[in-house]
Amino acid sequence: MTMRAARFLLIAVALVHVVIPAVMWWQRGQLHDQIARENPGLPPAGVNGAVEVALIAAAVFHAVFAILNLWLARRLATGRGQIATTIVQLLAAAFSIVSWRSSPMFHAVIPVVTAAELLTVVLVWLPSRETRRPATP
Template sequence: MTVTSTDRRVPAAVQVARLLLVLIALSHLVVPIVMAAGEGALRDLIATQHPAFGAAEVARSADIAVVSGAVFHGVLLLVCLLLAAKLAGARPWTRRLTTVSQLLSVVFSVFSWSSSPMFHAVIPVVGILQVAVVALLWVPGPARRFFTR
């Protein structure tokens, strides 16, 4: 696939990183949907963790968690899709921004892990994909050369 004005081919590692970013973006789409669908379980969890909360406070806390999760993951979804598209342009800033965003997402997932068991099965898988994206952009020689020409 030729994608730049200088007719350079996108290395396989960068193409795989782009595909992984799309998969990661899809996970950011699924998270708020699952949270909204499981709001009852989320309320139960909040009530268990905060027994002093009344029913209204538990409901409000669950609503805040769902809305803030949707906003946060919505932003990450857009960032991942934008970066997946822009990486093919071989601009160094796209590799740096992808690296920072994916590593910060791994760090933020610690918060998700500690706040709710709802996504314990998914968080490590997505984290591995995020680290793989970074490795694919920095480790293979063809990928490094692609961003330094």
């Protein structure tokens, strides 16, 4: 049951990684205003360029983590991948700090996703019923 829950969380987090760049693209005006506000000396063409770079970087970063999470969910289904899952989820949680600092756009989502990533780490290391050995008398 714990591996099933971990796999569910990995798939849910993968979906979030797909949605975030789409929301950023959809809210690119808000992103533009934020970059312009934080960089008042940047000319309009520079702000537009920074928006494009931010959108491309977000798409690549989140695509990588979406794919990794789906791959990890598949690995866990075979009883493997606990170490890789732990490393990827801890890295993602650390990267959340960067996301938190860089944009307030996702402040409501970041703590929830980070909690799911950390819970996934806990779940992959909890013994499941399938792996428990019967007690010896």
